[in-house]
Amino acid sequence: MTQVATLAGLSLRELWISFRLLGGLVAFASGGALVATAPATAWRSLALGVAVAMAVGAGLVAGAVATDRRRGFAGWLVARAVPRSSLLAGWLLAGSLALIVGLAISGISALVLGGLAVMPTHDAALPAALAASAAAAPAAIGVATLAGLVAAPRPAMAATMVLVAGWLVAIVLLVPASVAAPGAGLALLAAPGADAPVTALALRAAGVSLAAGAVVWGAALVVASRADL
Amino acid sequence: MSTPEALWASGTLRHLRPSAIACRGLRRRAGGVTLLDGLNLIVPVGARLLVASRPSESATMLLRILGGVARAEQGTIHLAGLPISDDLPGGWARRVGYVPPTSALPGWMSGREALELSARLLGFDHAERPVRIERAMSGAGLATTPDLDRPLRRAATAHRELVALAAALVADPEILVLDEPLRALDPWDRWRILGALEPRATLVVASRTPAAEEGFAREVAFIGQGRVVVHAPVTELTRRGLPLTLGGLEQLAALGVERPSRATASPRDAGTRPEAR
Numbered sequence: 151m152t153q154v155a156t157l158a159g160l161s162l163r164e165l166w167i168s169f170r171l172l173g174g175l176v177a178f179a180s181g182g183a184l185v186a187t188a189p190a191t192a193w194r195s196l197a198l199g200v201a202v203a204m205a206v207g208a209g210l211v212a213g214a215v216a217t218d219r220r221r222g223f224a225g226w227l228v229a230r231a232v233p234r235s236s237l238l239a240g241w242l243l244a245g246s247l248a249l250i251v252g253l254a255i256s257g258i259s260a261l262v263l264g265g266l267a268v269m270p271t272h273d274a275a276l277p278a279a280l281a282a283s284a285a286a287a288p289a290a291i292g293v294a295t296l297a298g299l300v301a302a303p304r305p306a307m308a309a310t311m312v313l314v315a316g317w318l319v320a321i322v323l324l325v326p327a328s329v330a331a332p333g334a335g336l337a338l339l340a341a342p343g344a345d346a347p348v349t350a351l352a353l354r355a356a357g358v359s360l361a362a363g364a365v366v367w368g369a370a371l372v373v374a375s376r377a378d379l
Numbered sequence: 380m381s382t383p384e385a386l387w388a389s390g391t392l393r394h395l396r397p398s399a400i401a402c403r404g405l406r407r408r409a410g411g412v413t414l415l416d417g418l419n420l421i422v423p424v425g426a427r428l429l430v431a432s433r434p435s436e437s438a439t440m441l442l443r444i445l446g447g448v449a450r451a452e453q454g455t456i457h458l459a460g461l462p463i464s465d466d467l468p469g470g471w472a473r474r475v476g477y478v479p480p481t482s483a484l485p486g487w488m489s490g491r492e493a494l495e496l497s498a499r500l501l502g503f504d505h506a507e508r509p510v511r512i513e514r515a516m517s518g519a520g521l522a523t524t525p526d527l528d529r530p531l532r533r534a535a536t537a538h539r540e541l542v543a544l545a546a547a548l549v550a551d552p553e554i555l556v557l558d559e560p561l562r563a564l565d566p567w568d569r570w571r572i573l574g575a576l577e578p579r580a581t582l583v584v585a586s587r588t589p590a591a592e593e594g595f596a597r598e599v600a601f602i603g604q605g606r607v608v609v610h611a612p613v614t615e616l617t618r619r620g621l622p623l624t625l626g627g628l629e630q631l632a633a634l635g636v637e638r639p640s641r642a643t644a645s646p647r648d649a650g651t652r653p654e655a656r
Contacts, residue, residue: 153500160496166489222483225448229477229547230500378409378449 153232157240163250165214171248174207174346178252182259192260194322197340200265200283201257201318207252208290211245211328215298216306234374238295244368245291247302250284275338285356285363289332292366299370299377322351332362334344397552398447398457399581405454406605407440414440415451415603423580428474429596429613430585431628437602438585440553442558445583446593458554461580473501476547482539482558486532490521493531497546511549519545520572522602536563544572589623600626601628608632618647 165171181199185192227237248308257280293313297306318333327337334355338348384627400422407415413439422428432438443449447455450538458474494515498508516523531539540561547555555576561569573595576582586592589599598630599616601609610634613623619634621627 156496156499163487164485167485222448222479222481223485225443225446225477225479226546227485227500228448229446229475230497231473231502231550232500371575376450378443 153236154239154243157227157232157237158243158247161214161218161240161244165210165244165248168214169213170210170214174203174210174248175252175255177206178205178256180189182256183263185260186263194258194340196256197283197322197336200253200339201251201322201336202315202361204255204283204286204290204318205311205315206248207249208245208294208314209307211241211291212297212301212310213303213307215241215295216301216303219298219377219379220303222379228379229248234379235376238370238374238378242291242318245294245300246287248285249290253284253287256280264343275348278348279335279339281351282355282359283333283339285335285359286318286333287357288363289366290318292363292370293375296366296373297371299373300325327351327355330358332359335359346376352368391397397424399426400583401457402441402445403453403455403457405441405444405450405456407444407451409436409440412436413605415444415454415602418454418602418606420600420607420610422583424581425579426581426583427595427597428581428583429589429592429599430583430602431587431589431599431625432585432602433525433625433629435587437605438556441602442477442556442583442585443479445480445556446475447556448477448479452579473550474552474556475556476550476552477556478543478547478558478560480562482531482536482543484539484546489529489530490527490534490538490545491547493542494549497549501550503549511551513543513550514551515545518548518576520568521545521573537561540564546635551577552580554583556583558585559587560584565650566591589625589628593623599623599628601625601632603629603632 161374162171163285165174178200179202181203182196184195184199188195197263215224224237224339227236229342257276293308294310297310297313300306301309318336321336322340325331327334327335328351329337331337335352338351338355380485397569399451400420402418402420405415405418414434417564418441420441430438430441434439440449444451469527473602495508495513498511514631515521519541521584526534526538531542534542536576540563545559557573561572563570573582573584584592584596589596593613596613597614599609599611600607609628611631616623616627616631619631621630
């Protein structure tokens with residue numbers, strides 16, 4: 151566990167020093183600010199903003215993973231007695247933390263810029279929907295890691311952004327919150343008061359998202375065990 | 380005196396020449412090119428082996444596989460008779476120190492941070508780390524200068540190479556795998572540092588310019604078409620009046636003085652050195 155925490159700290163430091171983390175957090179703050187631009191569709195705008203911000207954040211993580219691999223730093227870590235599974239766990243922890251902090255920033259940004267007028271009628275709706283949305287972070291970071299393991303930095307970033315944005319935007323625009331689908335937390339965020347009970351739906355959405363994340367990470371483990379680092 | 384110390388002191392190990400590395404049937408393709416095609420190689424404990432190849436990527440790939448950063452598609456590797464697996468934390472990586480041809484460390488990291496990180500990831504406790512780092516720095520000829528605390532991107536290439544070597548020495552590995560090591564150093568410093576590495580460690584060095592390793596390497600293995608076609612003492616070249624170059628090694632292979640590893644030996648035999656023809 152100490153090794154994974156060290157690796158996650160290294161990844162976050164790398165993201166921070168390369169301004170990738172800052173860029174991602176700005177994307178999340180901007181996503182939250184969308185509520186102020188169109189009050190009539192504030193929540194849908196917020197969900198779309200968050201979906202795009204998550205795609206940008208995941209893309210930046212994919213670029214960082216691919217850069218670590220191409221530069222040989224991932225191999226350097228493996229040559230320091232770091233099992234490949236721990237390497238993946240470090241990336242998962244760092245990337246998910248960055249996305250979850252980004253989501254919190256989006257929520258705060260929405261509340262500050264949209265004010266109480268945009269608050270849903272159900273008090274728990276916003277935190278529940280945000281938490282359910284955050285549960286999609288491991289799956290998004292898993293996609294980013296897979297792309298980073300097989301592609302060069304720029305293609306990995308582009309592919310991750312397209313895939314994650316396509317998936318999450320489709321959830322916001324096409325999937326009702328009552329449907330159990332990976333990333334359905336964002337559908338709940340798009341219409342937080344429309345379906346009740348919000349908390350139950352959020353829990354179900356989080357569970358499905360985490361299960362999807364587990365499948366993606368299983369695939370990432372298989373790829374990492376064979377990859378050149 | 381510990382049992383291994385006593386064995387070394389008595390010269391028993393040098394006499395028996397057990398294998399440090401035994402590769403059998405290694406096969407690997409990359410970019411549509413077959414780099415290793417059923418490669419067999421046995422390296423005895425304490426060897427100073429130079430590996431050269433055509434194409435040069437074959438030697439690099441072999442070293443990357445030995446270092447654990449690349450995978451062979453087929454074949455087995457034994458270290459001191461035991462199959463390797465990176466599923467054992469601290470196992471392989473503590474026994475093999477791999478140094479890639481270019482510094483893989485992030486530019487924002489200082490040399491001191493890199494060494495500290497290396498010791499921490501290798502699992503040494505807080506009290507043991509400074510001792511390990513000090514010893515590794517000494518082994519790599521890395522002095523405690525202000526450069527050590529500067530980001531590596533601002534340091535000279537030679538300093539980055541010494542940091543990479545010191546980071547590999549932190550675990551005091553029994554096998555050192557060096558791909559084009561210390562190219563940025565002047566030849567005398569390079570020879571002095573490589574020559575002063577732990578004499579009991581087995582050294583495998585890959586080089587695109589074999590002549591640069593003259594005086595350091597005692598044995599040479601030449602990989603052609605994915606297989607070891609020459610594995611002989613460096614003196615074999617001298618004896619035949621051939622230079623220690625890729626061309627010289629190819630001529631040696633053509634003369635049929637190959638001393639290959641025993642391809643048919645079972646892994647149980649991995650503890651012995653192949654006989655010369």
